[in-house]
Amino acid sequence: xxxxxxxxxxxxxxxxxxxxxxxxxxxxxxxxxxxxxxxxxxxxxxxxxxxxxxxxxxxxxxxxxxxxxxxxxxxxxxxxxxx
Amino acid sequence: xxxxxxxxxxxxxxxxxxxxxxxxxxxxxxxxxxxxxxxxxxxxxxxxxxxxxxxxxxxxxxxxxxxxxxxxxxxxxxxxxxx
Amino acid sequence: xxxxxxxxxxxxxxxxxxxxxxxxxxxxxxxxxxxxxxxxxxxxxxxxxxxxxxxxxxxxxxxxxxxxxxxxxxxxxxxxxxxxxxxxxxxxxxxxxxxxxxxxxxxxxxxxxxxxxxxxxxxxxxxxxxxxxxxxxxxxxxxxxxxxxxxx
Amino acid sequence: xxxxxxxxxxxxxxxxxxxxxxxxxxxxxxxxxxxxxxxxxxxxxxxxxxxxxxxxxxxxxxxxxxxxxxxxxxxxxxxxxxxxxxxxxxxxxxxxxxxxxxxxxxxxxxxxxxxxxxxxxxxxxxxxxxxxxxxxxxxxxxxxxxxxxxxx
Numbered sequence: 469x470x471x472x473x474x475x476x477x478x479x480x481x482x483x484x485x486x487x488x489x490x491x492x493x494x495x496x497x498x499x500x501x502x503x504x505x506x507x508x509x510x511x512x513x514x515x516x517x518x519x520x521x522x523x524x525x526x527x528x529x530x531x532x533x534x535x536x537x538x539x540x541x542x543x544x545x546x547x548x549x550x551x
Numbered sequence: 552x553x554x555x556x557x558x559x560x561x562x563x564x565x566x567x568x569x570x571x572x573x574x575x576x577x578x579x580x581x582x583x584x585x586x587x588x589x590x591x592x593x594x595x596x597x598x599x600x601x602x603x604x605x606x607x608x609x610x611x612x613x614x615x616x617x618x619x620x621x622x623x624x625x626x627x628x629x630x631x632x633x634x
Numbered sequence: 635x636x637x638x639x640x641x642x643x644x645x646x647x648x649x650x651x652x653x654x655x656x657x658x659x660x661x662x663x664x665x666x667x668x669x670x671x672x673x674x675x676x677x678x679x680x681x682x683x684x685x686x687x688x689x690x691x692x693x694x695x696x697x698x699x700x701x702x703x704x705x706x707x708x709x710x711x712x713x714x715x716x717x718x719x720x721x722x723x724x725x726x727x728x729x730x731x732x733x734x735x736x737x738x739x740x741x742x743x744x745x746x747x748x749x750x751x752x753x754x755x756x757x758x759x760x761x762x763x764x765x766x767x768x769x770x771x772x773x774x775x776x777x778x779x780x781x782x783x784x785x786x
Numbered sequence: 787x788x789x790x791x792x793x794x795x796x797x798x799x800x801x802x803x804x805x806x807x808x809x810x811x812x813x814x815x816x817x818x819x820x821x822x823x824x825x826x827x828x829x830x831x832x833x834x835x836x837x838x839x840x841x842x843x844x845x846x847x848x849x850x851x852x853x854x855x856x857x858x859x860x861x862x863x864x865x866x867x868x869x870x871x872x873x874x875x876x877x878x879x880x881x882x883x884x885x886x887x888x889x890x891x892x893x894x895x896x897x898x899x900x901x902x903x904x905x906x907x908x909x910x911x912x913x914x915x916x917x918x919x920x921x922x923x924x925x926x927x928x929x930x931x932x933x934x935x936x937x938x
Binding site: 555557558559562607610611612626628629630631632633634 | 667683684685686688689690692693714725726746749750751752753754755756757758767768769770771774
């Protein structure tokens, strides 16, 4: 599973993308975030407040209960501030 | 009294401005229009439908019951269509 | 700052937008009105615009001031062309600059709506059938009424 | 016609407006977003904009299509700059062309409101106090909600 990070989510984690093999128990975005938060102190900080983090699957915004699969492109980032 | 005409009001009358000395009985825009409509066949045509004509006194839109005086700059024209 | 011109000449939107800029602003909304080839299914050859010199400048200035009273707008630019225009020519430009985008949008739209009903300009349309003065559109008077009744 | 660019380069509004023109249109509404020097009373040195390549183009395209479904809009142009910008630089341009002015205004405003909430861009502000990511503004999410609830 390819995962991208943007803005302060990336700053905390320290890099902008990684390829992850998740355990079978990770079925949704929120379970993936919980799994990722155990990978490093940076990950823990990035996912500390899940209300502050948004996610996309295959470049579409999704809610945290959305299912993920290994071939998906996942992204985690703060609420957007463009324009 | 200096009077200006614009658009089809001017086309009917045949010229764009004139200086008029009104009788004492002409006290309002509608009385002035009635007086002017007797000046020529062109004037009569221009003021044939008073609902279709708008007026300004000293470059401000006014209603037909507005008072006029000899030193005013008066204008008659159709509803505006700019922009 | 309000700047108004009534002129036969065309205008350049980039330079007009530049003239609206200052450090306090973050948003510029503009409107460009353009001569359409087809009007009510008649094919247009030209439009001729005339105005009431003196009154038209005053009327536009009053509309711009009303917009600046209603919203936090830093600057307003209005250009209205006169004379003979052909399809695809610019007719009118309105630009509003503000710190925030909604004030810029509201101001620009308000100025266009009131310009249509409160500024002394008249259009004559030339088609194959001849030349005729354009009638006022009911949708334009109702757009103004919308602002006056609080609908935006 | 929809044309979208995400680029570090600046843009020229006159040429963008030209690209929106066609014989059917009579109205072009545009919005230019500009870097403000002062944001929440801090003096800004620079803004750095990043985006999610691939998703940001798709998100803007989807917003433009929604606008064209809602109103009779002939063409939409969106440019969003990325990278480091300083006060008075352009950030974003939206242009909508239509036969009629209210569709052009509505479409342009709709696209800006949804761009603020539905397109994956992020701003970091550099001030004397350091560099910090900008938080989402509640007024931006409520502007989008206004459209969804029918308030315009």
